[in-house]
Amino acid sequence: MTDxxxxxxxxxxxxxxxxxxxxxxxxxxxxxxxxxxxxNGAGKSTTIKMLxxxxxxxxGRMQLLGLDFSSHTIEVKxxxxxxxxxxxxxxxxxxxxxxxxxxxxxxxxxATTLRRTGELxxxxxxxxxxxxxxxxxxxxxxxxxxxxxxxxxxxRILFLDEPFEGVDALAAGALKALLxxxxxxxxxxxxxxHVLEIVERLCSHVGIIHQGRLVAQGSIExxxxxxxxxxxxxxxxxxxxxxxxxxxxxxxxxxxxxxxLT
Amino acid sequence: xxxxxxxxxxxxxxxxxxxxxxxxLHNNLRRKQNRLDxxxxxxxxxxxxxxxxGLCFALFEGAxxxxxxxxxxxxxxxxxxxxxxxxxxxxxxxxxxxSFEFRGMLRFPLSFGAFYTIGLAYGLADFTGLAAVCWTxxxxxxxxxxxxxxxPAMLLVGALFxxxxxxxxxxLGSWMERLxxxxxxxxxxxxxxxxxxxxxQLVGPLLNRYGNSAEPWLVRTLPYFxxxxxxxxxxxxxxxxxxxxxxxxxAVAGIVSYAVFFGGLLWLRFAAQYRxxxxxxxxxxxxxxxNKARRESEADALGSLSPxxxxxxxxxxxxxxxxxxxxxxxxxxxxxxxxxxxxxTVLRFSGAKTSMSxxxxxxxxxxxxxxxxxxxAYNTFAYENTGVQTYFTAPLQFRNVLLGKxxxxxxxxxxxxxxxxxxxxxxxxxxxxxxxxxxxxxIIFTLVGQLSIANWSSxxxxxxxxxxxxxxxxxxxxxVLVAFGAQILLFGISSLVxxxxxWTGDRWLPAKAFALLAGAAVGGYVASLDALTSYAEKKxxxxxxxxxx
Numbered sequence: 001m002t003d004x005x006x007x008x009x010x011x012x013x014x015x016x017x018x019x020x021x022x023x024x025x026x027x028x029x030x031x032x033x034x035x036x037x038x039x040n041g042a043g044k045s046t047t048i049k050m051l052x053x054x055x056x057x058x059x060g061r062m063q064l065l066g067l068d069f070s071s072h073t074i075e076v077k078x079x080x081x082x083x084x085x086x087x088x089x090x091x092x093x094x095x096x097x098x099x100x101x102x103x104x105x106x107x108x109x110x111a112t113t114l115r116r117t118g119e120l121x122x123x124x125x126x127x128x129x130x131x132x133x134x135x136x137x138x139x140x141x142x143x144x145x146x147x148x149x150x151x152x153x154x155x156r157i158l159f160l161d162e163p164f165e166g167v168d169a170l171a172a173g174a175l176k177a178l179l180x181x182x183x184x185x186x187x188x189x190x191x192x193x194h195v196l197e198i199v200e201r202l203c204s205h206v207g208i209i210h211q212g213r214l215v216a217q218g219s220i221e222x223x224x225x226x227x228x229x230x231x232x233x234x235x236x237x238x239x240x241x242x243x244x245x246x247x248x249x250x251x252x253x254x255x256x257x258x259x260x261l262t
Numbered sequence: 263x264x265x266x267x268x269x270x271x272x273x274x275x276x277x278x279x280x281x282x283x284x285x286x287l288h289n290n291l292r293r294k295q296n297r298l299d300x301x302x303x304x305x306x307x308x309x310x311x312x313x314x315x316g317l318c319f320a321l322f323e324g325a326x327x328x329x330x331x332x333x334x335x336x337x338x339x340x341x342x343x344x345x346x347x348x349x350x351x352x353x354x355x356x357x358x359x360x361s362f363e364f365r366g367m368l369r370f371p372l373s374f375g376a377f378y379t380i381g382l383a384y385g386l387a388d389f390t391g392l393a394a395v396c397w398t399x400x401x402x403x404x405x406x407x408x409x410x411x412x413x414p415a416m417l418l419v420g421a422l423f424x425x426x427x428x429x430x431x432x433x434l435g436s437w438m439e440r441l442x443x444x445x446x447x448x449x450x451x452x453x454x455x456x457x458x459x460x461x462x463q464l465v466g467p468l469l470n471r472y473g474n475s476a477e478p479w480l481v482r483t484l485p486y487f488x489x490x491x492x493x494x495x496x497x498x499x500x501x502x503x504x505x506x507x508x509x510x511x512x513a514v515a516g517i518v519s520y521a522v523f524f525g526g527l528l529w530l531r532f533a534a535q536y537r538x539x540x541x542x543x544x545x546x547x548x549x550x551x552x553n554k555a556r557r558e559s560e561a562d563a564l565g566s567l568s569p570x571x572x573x574x575x576x577x578x579x580x581x582x583x584x585x586x587x588x589x590x591x592x593x594x595x596x597x598x599x600x601x602x603x604x605x606x607t608v609l610r611f612s613g614a615k616t617s618m619s620x621x622x623x624x625x626x627x628x629x630x631x632x633x634x635x636x637x638x639a640y641n642t643f644a645y646e647n648t649g650v651q652t653y654f655t656a657p658l659q660f661r662n663v664l665l666g667k668x669x670x671x672x673x674x675x676x677x678x679x680x681x682x683x684x685x686x687x688x689x690x691x692x693x694x695x696x697x698x699x700x701x702x703x704x705i706i707f708t709l710v711g712q713l714s715i716a717n718w719s720s721x722x723x724x725x726x727x728x729x730x731x732x733x734x735x736x737x738x739x740x741x742v743l744v745a746f747g748a749q750i751l752l753f754g755i756s757s758l759v760x761x762x763x764x765w766t767g768d769r770w771l772p773a774k775a776f777a778l779l780a781g782a783a784v785g786g787y788v789a790s791l792d793a794l795t796s797y798a799e800k801k802x803x804x805x806x807x808x809x810x811x
Contacts, residue, residue: 053655086651087648089648093577093580102573
């Protein structure tokens with residue numbers, strides 16, 4: 001039997017009358033690089049927040065690494081790493097201080113934390129600015145630091161909410177290198193992104209959420225097989241995504257109406 | 263080509279911003295949390311209004327009396343009082359005017375004139391400014407009630423006095439913010455503060471030795487105060503009342519000069535902000551970093567604590583030392599205490615009978631320190647920003663976060679209390695053993711008692727504050743109200759216990775009672791940690807939402 005790293009059953013989250021996540025059943029196998037896609041407001045961040053303990057589900061179950069999240073919260077959190085929305089950095093610490101803080105929060109001993117802090121700063125090319133506050137880092141540097149903090153304790157699952165948003169090609173390269181190393185070592189990566197090209201290049205499996213419902217899930221090849229593309233051409237993830245989520249005729253008509261823009 | 267809208271006038275821009283603020287307030291009230299916040303502010307506003315209105319009546323009556331008894335120039339005293347209030351109170355309560363989001367506004371085609379006018383007008387929109395304006399109006403009305411013909415002159419002098427004060431207050435706030443934003447100047451500033459604190463210790467002996475000989479010199483300097491705006495305002499009113507319009511014009515010109523001068527300096531500061539000035543940390547000196555690196559590699563000084571608690575403690579201390587204005591506020595209570603102690607010592611050395619005995623003064627001093635230093639604990643997550651998410655994604659019990667934060671808070675209060683108590687005992691005298699013991703037990707009771715309530719308040723009514731900024735640091739209304747209520751309750755109980763000791767004649771009774779109360783407070787605190795851990799889990803969404811916005 002394949003080991004499942006993430007399993008959700010009828011996971012639901014309501015905000016008043018709005019159902020942001022509606023009966024989502026996710027299955028992510030251990031070691032998979034899983035891309036979680038959806039249009040804006042589809043429920044991606046809400047799902048990732050529930051899976052990382054930042055938001056309580058209204059109903060449904062979550063199981064991570066075979067452990068029920070609600071009854072084994074601390075054990076689960078010990079084995080996951082998170083780059084949350086907004087990165088969750090303490091901006092008035094230096095990069096080293098922040099990594100040290102996070103390492104200790106995850107229970108690493110002082111010496112290990114110091115060693116890993118140094119290694120991660122070197123790997124992420126952040127070691128040359130030891131005096132700078134995180135607030136003075138560029139956006140790309142902050143993303144790299146957030147990722148470093150998410151992996152300092154050696155997690156078995158890594159949750160990344162829009163890790164490549166606002167990141168230039170150089171910084172993205174460093175992030176991808178680290179993620180590549182981690183999947184090679186059997187870490188499960190669950191990421192949300194709007195950049196479909198990156199997801200297509202990095203992820204082996206994807207889930208697509210639309211209006212709170214999980215509308216597709218599987219390997220990219222499986223999803224491709226379900227979509228009829230032009231003969232002789234390979235269907236891209238963008239085509240798959242658009243065919244599943246689709247741009248409505250009303251939206252297209254609205255764009256055509258904005259005549260004053262030209 | 264796309265249509266480009268024509269430029270918008272200053273008044274239109276100001277009205278648009280006013281409309282934006284109103285819409286933001288209106289939309290904010292849709293949330294229960296914000297409605298509670300507003301409720302807290304309204305209740306606090308009523309209490310503050312009572313204070314302001316009381317002084318309004320006093321100033322009205324005083325101004326009427328001065329003018330009707332032929333002493334209009336004595337109004338200078340009132341103007342001086344308002345001036346000192348307007349310029350000093352914001353430093354004590356950490357609030358230089360209401361928030362004006364400069365950088366946020368700069369993405370719009372806002373003219374510099376509108377930018378400056380709005381920035382200046384915001385100086386009138388906080389408690390300090392509003393109270394000062396109300397008092398100035400009361401003086402104007404009081405003088406006019408005594409002599410109606412004085413009204414136009416009073417209106418002119420009052421308006422110019424307000425303009426001068428608001429410009430100076432905004433300028434001082436802006437300079438302080440700039441000064442404290444940079445590590446090097448902040449360190450210099452704190453060094454100067456420490457020297458000032460030490461210098462205050464010398465005031466008593468110096469006055470004692472040179473007081474008599476310095477008196478004539480002090481009297482000779484008094485006339486020079488006549489050239490300051492508050493004195494000029496009083497002088498102007500006096501001249502107008504006497505029909506001496508030449509002297510009135512000179513006094514008015516003097517106040518106008520001050521207003522123009524400080525308004526001009528403020529213009530330069532705002533111009534820098536309009537150009538996009540970014541206040542930010544500068545790198546620490548290389549030496550400091552090397553030392554720090556060496557310290558980091560040494561054994562963990564907090565190794566006996568759980569790693570999570572130690573991590574929170576380290577982070578809290580770093581944040582405290584880097585948050586210029588918060589750190590400055592921590593220095594103020596001991597400075598005021600030292601100043602007070604020096605004053606008391608002077609009275610004693612000069613042969614005058616001290617107005618307060620050590621037994622009465624000592625508990626009051628301790629209460630003051632706790633009152634001031636515990637206030638930030640009621641919104642302890644204020645500076646966490648998006649970092650607060652770490653507390654919920656990390657594998658820890660929330661009690662560890664609270665323990666770490668409370669540890670730093672207690673250490674801070676304990677350090678300042680120890681210093682102040684030592685200074686008190688050295689300069690004023692050691693209080694009697696029953697009062698000393700009772701006060702120490704009362705410290706534990708009020709400190710630990712407040713911590714439990716403050717932790718609850720921080721989780722229930724979080725409000726994000728801008729790190730290291732002075733402008734617009736408005737606390738959560740409900741958090742302030744809770745702090746106010748808790749402090750009244752705990753200090754009320756303490757006063758009752760002390761009174762009971764006096765009433766029964768048992769001098770050791772308060773010490774015994776406070777020891778029991780302290781034990782109960784510690785027990786309650788320990789029990790509250792688990793309850794608050796569950797509570798934090800329930801409140802995490804609101805906490806994250808409030809701090810990550």
